[in-house]
Amino acid sequence: xxxxxxxxxxxxxxxxxxxxxxxxxxxxxxxxxxxxxxxxxxxxxxxxxxxxxxxxxxxxxxxxxxxxxxxxxxxxxxxxxxxxxxxxxxxxxxxxxxxxxxxxxxxxxxxxxxxxxxxxxxxxxxxxxxxxxxxxxxxxxxxxxxxxxxxxxxxxxxxxxxxxxxxxxxxxxxxxxxxxxxxxxxxxxxxxxxxxxxxxxxxxxxxxxxxxxxxxxxxxxxxxxxxxxxxxxxxxxxxxxxxxxxxxxxxxxxxxxxxxxxxxxxxxxxxxxxxxxxxxxxxxxxxxxxxxxxxxxxxxxxxxxxxxxxx
Amino acid sequence: xxxxxxxxxxxxxxxxxxxxxxxxxxxxxxxxxxxxxxxxxxxxxxxxxxxxxxxxxxxxxxxxxxxxxxxxxxxxxxxxxxxxxxxxxxxxxxxxxxxxxxxxxxxxxxxxxxxxxxxxxxxxxxxxxxxxxxxxxxxxxxxxxxxxxxxxxxxxxxxxxxxxxxxxxxxxxxxxxxxxxxxxxxxxxxxxxxxxxxxxxxxxxxxxxxxxxxxxxxxxxxxxxxxxxxxxxxxxxxxxxxxxxxxxxxxxxxxx
Numbered sequence: 001x002x003x004x005x006x007x008x009x010x011x012x013x014x015x016x017x018x019x020x021x022x023x024x025x026x027x028x029x030x031x032x033x034x035x036x037x038x039x040x041x042x043x044x045x046x047x048x049x050x051x052x053x054x055x056x057x058x059x060x061x062x063x064x065x066x067x068x069x070x071x072x073x074x075x076x077x078x079x080x081x082x083x084x085x086x087x088x089x090x091x092x093x094x095x096x097x098x099x100x101x102x103x104x105x106x107x108x109x110x111x112x113x114x115x116x117x118x119x120x121x122x123x124x125x126x127x128x129x130x131x132x133x134x135x136x137x138x139x140x141x142x143x144x145x146x147x148x149x150x151x152x153x154x155x156x157x158x159x160x161x162x163x164x165x166x167x168x169x170x171x172x173x174x175x176x177x178x179x180x181x182x183x184x185x186x187x188x189x190x191x192x193x194x195x196x197x198x199x200x201x202x203x204x205x206x207x208x209x210x211x212x213x214x215x216x217x218x219x220x221x222x223x224x225x226x227x228x229x230x231x232x233x234x235x236x237x238x239x240x241x242x243x244x245x246x247x248x249x250x251x252x253x254x255x256x257x258x259x260x261x262x263x264x265x266x267x268x269x270x271x272x273x274x275x276x277x278x279x280x281x282x283x284x285x286x287x288x289x290x291x292x293x294x295x296x297x298x299x300x301x302x303x304x305x306x307x308x309x310x311x
Numbered sequence: 312x313x314x315x316x317x318x319x320x321x322x323x324x325x326x327x328x329x330x331x332x333x334x335x336x337x338x339x340x341x342x343x344x345x346x347x348x349x350x351x352x353x354x355x356x357x358x359x360x361x362x363x364x365x366x367x368x369x370x371x372x373x374x375x376x377x378x379x380x381x382x383x384x385x386x387x388x389x390x391x392x393x394x395x396x397x398x399x400x401x402x403x404x405x406x407x408x409x410x411x412x413x414x415x416x417x418x419x420x421x422x423x424x425x426x427x428x429x430x431x432x433x434x435x436x437x438x439x440x441x442x443x444x445x446x447x448x449x450x451x452x453x454x455x456x457x458x459x460x461x462x463x464x465x466x467x468x469x470x471x472x473x474x475x476x477x478x479x480x481x482x483x484x485x486x487x488x489x490x491x492x493x494x495x496x497x498x499x500x501x502x503x504x505x506x507x508x509x510x511x512x513x514x515x516x517x518x519x520x521x522x523x524x525x526x527x528x529x530x531x532x533x534x535x536x537x538x539x540x541x542x543x544x545x546x547x548x549x550x551x552x553x554x555x556x557x558x559x560x561x562x563x564x565x566x567x
Contacts, residue, residue, distance in 0.1 A: 056410040058567040081412030088410065092403030096331055105404075108323035109413040112315055150407065 006070025009034050009158045009189045010055065015064030017047075017054055017213075024050045026213040028064070032191055032206070034157075037184050039200030039221075040193040041297075042210035043305055048193040049089060051210065052162055056086055069157055082111075085151025086160040090167075091143050095136030099127055099146050102135055106150045114153040121149040125179070140167030148179060159183060161192040165199050177203050197298040207297070211305040224300060232273045234263045234280070235289025242285050251275050264293055312417060320417070324425020327398055334394055338429070341387040342380070342437035349376055350444045357450075368448030370455050374529070376441050377463045384434045384467060385474040385499055392478020393491035395426035396558060400486040400565075409567040419562035422479050423555070427472070434471045438464055459529060466527045469547060473520060474499070476551050480558035486565075507536060523547050 010032035017025040025047050032038045042048045053059045055068060057077045066073050071080035093102045100118065107114035122131045125145040130138070138146065144164060151159050164180075165173050180190050180203050194200050200207060201221065208218035217224050236242040239261045246263065247255045251271035256264045265276060273290050280287050329335060353367035365372075399405040399418075408418055446454050455463070474495070482491040503521040506512065516522055517538050525531045526543035538546075 053567070057412070058406060058409055078412035078414075081410060084410075086407075086410050088406055092407070094327055094330075094398070094402045094404060097327065101326060101330065105323040105327055106407060108316070108319040109408055109411045109418065112319070115319065154411075 006067070007034055008032060008067070009069055010066070010191065012051075012055075012066040013064055015051075015054065015066055016062045017050055017059065018062045024213050025054065025061075028210075028213070028215055030208055030215055030218065032189065032208075034189050035184065035187055036205040037180055037190045037192065037203050039204035039207040040191060040210065041195065041197065041200055041207060041301060042193070044195060046210045046305075047213040048210060049162055050213075052086070052088055052160055052193060055160065056081065056084070056088065058088070083154060083157040084160065085148075085154055085156035085158075086162075087144075087147040087151060087164065088160075088162050090140075090163075091147025091150070093135040093143065093146065096134060098132050098134055099138070099142075099149075100131040102146065103131075103150060103153065107153050110154050113155075117153050117155065121152040124152060125149045126175075141169065141172040144168060144172070144176065148176075157188060159188060159190045161190065163194055164192055165194065165196055173199070197301055201297040209301055209304050216304045217300075221297070224297070230267045230269060230271065231293040232265050232267065232276065233258075233289060233291050233293045234265055234276060234287065235261070236263070236280060237286040237288070239263055241283075242280055245279065245283055245285070246276065249276070249279055262289065312413070317417075317421065320421040321424045321428070324395060324421050325428040328391065328395055328426060328429045331394060334390060335429070338387040338391060338433050341383045341390075342433045343440055345380060345383045346376065346437050346440040346444065349379070350440075350448065354448065366448055366450035366452050368445045368450065368454070369452035370445070370459075371452075373441065373445035373455050374463075376445075377438070377467060378528075380437055380441055381467050381470050384437065384471045386496065387433060388430055388471045388474035389478045389492055389495045389499070391426050391430045392475040392480075393482040393488045393495070394478075395422045395475075396479035396482030396484075397486055397488040397491060400483075401488060405565075406567040415563045416559050419483060419559045420555075422483070423476065426475055426479060430471065430475050431468075434468065435464075438467055462529045466524070466529065466531075469527055470524050473524065473547060473550060476554050477520075480554035483558035484561045517542070518546055518549070520547065520550050523550075 008031050010030060012028050012030040015025055015028040016023065028051065030051070040048055040051070050059065054061055055066065057074055060074070068080035069083055071077075073080060094105065097105065100122065103118045103122065104115065107118060122128055125148050127142065127145055127149065130142060135143065135146065144167065164176055168176060177199070180192065183190050192200070192204070204221060206218070206220050207224045209216050209224065234242060234246070239257060243255050243257050243263050246252050246265055251268050252265055253268055254266040258264060267276070273292070277287055277290055350367050353364070353372060356364040357367055399408060409415060442460055477495055478491060481495060482488055485491060499521070503519050506519055507516055507522055509516070516536055522536045522538070523543040523546035526538055526540055
């Protein structure tokens with residue numbers, strides 16, 4: 001696969017999209033690095049699909065600048081999109097055509113090389129046995145796979161998949177997850193939007209969270225999840241003594257004891273768990289558990305999008 | 312975009328249309344089916360009472376048959392055009408096509424030759440059947456000469472192509488096949504005839520597509536309104552240009 005040289009496949013700066021008085025995307029700053037699976041998370045109505053449509057040039061922006069695969073948009077839109085495969089919302093096809101015919105129709109505006117890839121992409125997504133059937137008879141999972149096949153017609157550097165797990169059964173989800181990781185292993189970048197936090201956590205290397213049209217956090221999964229306070233969970237043979245000792249420790253901001261006897265210790269910035277361990281052991285307290293208290297992506301997502309408060 | 316890609320895109324449009332079985336068979340019924348039904352009926356009537364009913368072929372029946380065929384071919388053309396213009400939008404596929412980065416003008420314009428590839432063989436086939444029947448079943452009565460056949464053919468084709476273009480353009484404009492077919496059938500079957508008879512409209516009636524088209528009909532242009540042939544051709548070209556421009560504009564500006 002030939003690739004362009006830009007380190008960022010998507011670079012959006014101050015992108016704003018308004019529909020009348022309603023601001024759907026508000027000063028979006030999004031940077032997606034090359035060669036990873038990047039999750040794009042947000043509650044329903046947060047602006048995920050609008051952002052994808054803007055990125056694909058399906059909607060004009062109201063303000064801001066962006067590049068796609070290093071090409072400025074909209075000036076070099078056709079150059080950029082020549083190496084982008086995308087499914088926006090759900091994959092739609094002509095139901096009266098077969099899978100192969102749909103791909104032939106889709107390949108025509110993509111160029112001669114795309115037409116030559118039809119058989120290969122059908123085999124790649126495991127639809128060789130059903131490619132001659134009308135798409136009207138396909139299950140949702142088969143349509144998703146055919147949608148992926150359509151994306152692959154251009155040998156894409158970037159795949160943009162909008163809610164790719166929608167409508168898939170567990171086996172289909174597992175298969176889609178494998179496909180996405182395979183694409184990354186081949187050097188492609190996959191940008192997938194989802195509201196399935198667990199899926200993004202399992203599949204993606206990087207993540208951005210959008211809420212009410214604004215990007216509220218982005219980075220690697222670890223950065224996004226661990227961007228909360230610096231806390232550790234401590235398990236010891238004397239929780240009460242440990243809690244009292246740690247409360248007075250200069251590297252500790254707060255201490256709370258859980259119902260299971262574990263202590264949650266919030267550390268000052270830069271302080272490490274080793275400091276706490278040493279302090280406890282030196283006082284003869286046996287430590288059997290010492291682990292970072294990281295938020296799950298779901299907790300982080302809810303924290304950032306304030307959905308708990310809204311509920 | 313090179314010629315090979317344009318050919319591929321036209322072929323893809325043709326593929327989308329020809330694989331719609333209902334559209335194909337109904338279009339065939341409305342073209343060749345009408346001719347076959349008409350000749351079959353006239354042959355049976357002639358066989359049952361040769362004095363009362365003349366031969367199925369010949370000049371007189373030929374003119375009547377082509378006139379009827381023009382109306383039916385118009386219906387088929389509107390159906391094909393509306394499907395070509397609204398098919399991608401209706402199926403939700405237009406978004407994918409637009410996200411290829413290909414010019415939306417080209418996505419719109421290839422619909423015209425793609426639709427013509429389906430329509431023209433059907434219309435020309437029906438016209439050929441009608442012409443063959445006029446000679447084969449003439450039974451010694453006068454038959455049309457070559458000039459008249461060409462004249463009828465040009466008139467039939469002009470009307471069919473205009474209806475096809477109107478179907479493509481209007482469906483691209485409003486995004487609905489069914490509504491397009493309804494509007495255009497109402498326009499062609501009812502509205503233009505009413506408008507043509509409203510004398511207070513004066514010369515405005517000259518820009519009606521039916522008025523202009525009637526000038527092309529052999530022996531036409533005398534019944535309601537008369538205008539120079541060149542003016543009629545200009546009016547028809549104007550309809551095609553305006554329709555295509557409207558369809559292309561909408562395809563270019565629509566949110567995908």
